[in-house]
Amino acid sequence: MHEDLKAGVRDSLAILLGILPFALVFGIAADGAGLTMGQTVAMSAAVFAGTAQLAAVELLGDAAPLAVVIGTAVVINLRMLMYSASIAPHLATYHKRTRAYLAYFLTDHVYAVSIGEYVNEDRDRDKRLYYLGLGLSIWLIWIVGTVAGAVFSAGVPPAWQLDFVIPLVFLAILVPAMKTRPQVAAALVSAGVAIGVFTAGIPAGLDLMVGAVVGIVAGVATEEVLSR
Amino acid sequence: MSGYSALEIWAVIVAVGVATYLIRLSFIHLFGRINEVPPRVKLFLKFVPAAVLAALVAPQLISIGPTVQETLVDERLLAGVVAGVVAWWTEDILATIVAGMVALWTLQFLLF
Numbered sequence: 006m007h008e009d010l011k012a013g014v015r016d017s018l019a020i021l022l023g024i025l026p027f028a029l030v031f032g033i034a035a036d037g038a039g040l041t042m043g044q045t046v047a048m049s050a051a052v053f054a055g056t057a058q059l060a061a062v063e064l065l066g067d068a069a070p071l072a073v074v075i076g077t078a079v080v081i082n083l084r085m086l087m088y089s090a091s092i093a094p095h096l097a098t099y100h101k102r103t104r105a106y107l108a109y110f111l112t113d114h115v116y117a118v119s120i121g122e123y124v125n126e127d128r129d130r131d132k133r134l135y136y137l138g139l140g141l142s143i144w145l146i147w148i149v150g151t152v153a154g155a156v157f158s159a160g161v162p163p164a165w166q167l168d169f170v171i172p173l174v175f176l177a178i179l180v181p182a183m184k185t186r187p188q189v190a191a192a193l194v195s196a197g198v199a200i201g202v203f204t205a206g207i208p209a210g211l212d213l214m215v216g217a218v219v220g221i222v223a224g225v226a227t228e229e230v231l232s233r
Numbered sequence: 234m235s236g237y238s239a240l241e242i243w244a245v246i247v248a249v250g251v252a253t254y255l256i257r258l259s260f261i262h263l264f265g266r267i268n269e270v271p272p273r274v275k276l277f278l279k280f281v282p283a284a285v286l287a288a289l290v291a292p293q294l295i296s297i298g299p300t301v302q303e304t305l306v307d308e309r310l311l312a313g314v315v316a317g318v319v320a321w322w323t324e325d326i327l328a329t330i331v332a333g334m335v336a337l338w339t340l341q342f343l344l345f
Contacts, residue, residue, distance in 0.1 A: 030330070051246050051247065051250030052249050065245070075249055075252075080285060081282075082249075082252070087270055088257070090269055093264035093268065105258065111257040169309065172289070172294060174330065176316055179282070188280065192283040193287070196295075199287070199288035199289075204297045213289060224283065
């Protein structure tokens with residue numbers, strides 16, 4: 006195996022503990038929402054993005070309209086526009102076809118770890134091979150974890166309330182995302198509006214859409230007021 | 234899961250998969266023609282995680298009951314608060330899950 010490919014695999018193993026539990030939770034959530042094993046694995050392979058996958062199966066479990074399910078997952082993944090723009094100069098010398106398959110592996114972890122490696126001037130890595138080692142290895146961990154979670158979930162009695170793991174994961178990602186005052190404003194307004202809409206008994210999923218949109222606008226407005 | 238056909242589930246998988254791939258490919262493909270996310274778009278994107286996640290979590294933790302007491306004394310809300318503190322303290326998904334689940338089971342044992 007090429008040394009830089011190996012380095013990518015090794016660095017993926019270093020963050021295994023950050024990825025595997027999330028994959029297990031997705032497997033559990035997908036099983037809980039009634040997806041078949043084939044659908045669960047296909048979603049992990051096709052989407053390859055934990056938060057969006059988890060949101061999608063959560064909304065499917067709530068019988069939300071399909072447009073809301075798809076729209077929410079896609080909006081959550083819009084952050085990858087930033088990753089794509091940031092990593093693009095490092096991959097610009099490769100052939101169009103090479104860039105097309107490298108793009109598939111661009112997850113939070115693959116982006117963060119490889120960009121860190123690329124800007125480290127002490128190391129002259131083959132960028133493609135390092136990225137591939139990292140991406141393929143994380144992909145494999147993701148799929149194996151998904152299957153393990155779905156198998157595990159099927160054997161656990163409902164009294165354990167494993168479904169509660171899903172909001173806990175969202176919470177674990179939400180809290181560190183509330184670093185600035187405008188972000189706190191976005192989260193609080195979004196939560197308040199979502200609860201209000203939900204309590205009013207409006208069809209599933211709309212609480213999310215309305216809450217998120219109003220929350221984002223509140224965040225932007227707070228930022229503009231504070232920067233004046 | 235209520236009311237979806239297998240075809241509808243597959244449609245979600247394919248649609249989200251294709252859209253996500255196109256988002257990933259966007260600037261990697263266009264580099265040389267467009268090299269940056271427009272600042273205005275960036276400003277809105279910055280608030281997507283906080284707003285979307287809060288809207289996903291809040292209705293699951295807080296269910297408005299007929300009285301203030303019934304709203305607040307709820308095992309999912311209280312376990313969520315414990316997990317939130319642990320998330321803030323550790324910024325670790327695994328620690329947050331463990332704290333929240335243990336809190337939920339403990340509260341159920343004590344309260345109900």
